[in-house]
Amino acid sequence: MKKVIALMAVVAMFAAFSISTVGKKLPSVGYVLVGPKNDGGWSMRHHQGFQSLTKHGYDVSMVEMVPEADSSKIFRKLARKHDIVFATSFGYMDHMLKVAEKNKDTVFLHATGYKGNDKNMDNYVCHSFQARYLTGIAAGMLTKTNKIGVVGSHPIPEIIRNINALTLGAQTVNPDIEVNIVWINSWFDPPKDMDAAKALLDSGNDILYTTTDSPSVVSLAQRAWKSGKEVWSMGNDAPMGSHGPDRYITGMMFNWNVLYKHIVDQLAQGKLKMNQRWAWGLQENCVGLSPWGKNVPGEVINKVETVRMNWINDQMGTYYPFDQGITKADGSTVGKGEIARPQLETMQYFVKGVASPFPVK
Numbered sequence: 001m002k003k004v005i006a007l008m009a010v011v012a013m014f015a016a017f018s019i020s021t022v023g024k025k026l027p028s029v030g031y032v033l034v035g036p037k038n039d040g041g042w043s044m045r046h047h048q049g050f051q052s053l054t055k056h057g058y059d060v061s062m063v064e065m066v067p068e069a070d071s072s073k074i075f076r077k078l079a080r081k082h083d084i085v086f087a088t089s090f091g092y093m094d095h096m097l098k099v100a101e102k103n104k105d106t107v108f109l110h111a112t113g114y115k116g117n118d119k120n121m122d123n124y125v126c127h128s129f130q131a132r133y134l135t136g137i138a139a140g141m142l143t144k145t146n147k148i149g150v151v152g153s154h155p156i157p158e159i160i161r162n163i164n165a166l167t168l169g170a171q172t173v174n175p176d177i178e179v180n181i182v183w184i185n186s187w188f189d190p191p192k193d194m195d196a197a198k199a200l201l202d203s204g205n206d207i208l209y210t211t212t213d214s215p216s217v218v219s220l221a222q223r224a225w226k227s228g229k230e231v232w233s234m235g236n237d238a239p240m241g242s243h244g245p246d247r248y249i250t251g252m253m254f255n256w257n258v259l260y261k262h263i264v265d266q267l268a269q270g271k272l273k274m275n276q277r278w279a280w281g282l283q284e285n286c287v288g289l290s291p292w293g294k295n296v297p298g299e300v301i302n303k304v305e306t307v308r309m310n311w312i313n314d315q316m317g318t319y320y321p322f323d324q325g326i327t328k329a330d331g332s333t334v335g336k337g338e339i340a341r342p343q344l345e346t347m348q349y350f351v352k353g354v355a356s357p358f359p360v361k
Contacts, residue, residue: 024268027082028058030062034187042213043188043213050256052257092110096110110122111123133166139234147177148167151210153187183359235290252290282311329352
């Protein structure tokens with residue numbers, strides 16, 4: 001009898017949703033990408049996430065490769081055509097906020113930032129630092145030189161905390177880790193990306209990361225390995241193993257589709273409210289690890305996957321490892337429980353173990 005009642009409740013729930021949306025036009029969605037939709041990383045994963053909405057009846061359109069400084073006019077244009085507009089780069093934040101204030105009938109959502117209002121603009125993030133921490137464990141186990149190299153895109157708080165997270169992860173298995181960074185000040189510039197990757201490799205880093213949208217570190221590691229160098233690579237934002245299958249470990253990967261559907265479904269049902277400030281992570285499958293490379297030792301995979309499952313099963317907090325307290329690169333400390341979302345959103349320092357100086361703006 002209980003099973004029958006439960007089944008009836010589920011049927012009623014779906015019926016209510018159907019009744020509430022039948023005859024109503026679903027909200028249309030506009031989105032802005034900072035890079036090309038096929039960049040192989042950040043913009044591609046956002047694009048795939050938005051395009052998945054079409055399977056559920058939503059109308060979507062986008063503008064790609066929009067410079068952050070020129071984004072206001074694009075937001076205004078999309079606001080005239082769409083019910084909700086998404087911006088997918090940190091540098092869009094202030095521009096979107098100004099446009100939102102003058103376009104009250106449109107909902108605006110900004111990725112990775114922290115500004116919004118009570119009426120029609122909110123922000124969202126998927127906690128990439130959680131997956132970065134996991135990749136750091138693998139890097140710490142695989143390095144022979146104890147040197148990890150990172151191609152840096154822009155030194156915004158999200159990138160800084162990701163570098164710190166991978167450093168802290170690596171230190172759990174290898175306290176002698178040294179992390180080195182070469183900044184290219186671009187999200188997508190394959191030639192500069194490759195030059196930075198080569199510089200890191202030449203200076204003895206045998207684990208190569210990137211925070212850009214190019215798989216240069218992966219293809220470089222593959223070529224270097226074939227010429228006799230012991231080097232591994234990590235992907236970024238999307239699966240990149242196909243660019244260097246023999247020397248690929250794994251990488252942080254976004255699954256934006258789950259969050260985008262949640263948000264636009266709320267709008268369609270008339271339940272969307274501002275100041276929700278979505279912050280999803282491993283537990284919600286908004287971030288994860290890309291498929292493991294074929295040559296990664298089983299002991300490495302088992303170690304990382306055990307920690308990942310512990311996180312998913314709520315054995316670590318949302319802001320782990322930062323909430324455990326850290327030592328900064330300058331030797332000062334931040335106590336346990338002092339770092340949560342506000343501190344992560346404005347993080348502008350390196351942890352101990354990052355050898356490169358903090359970039360000067």
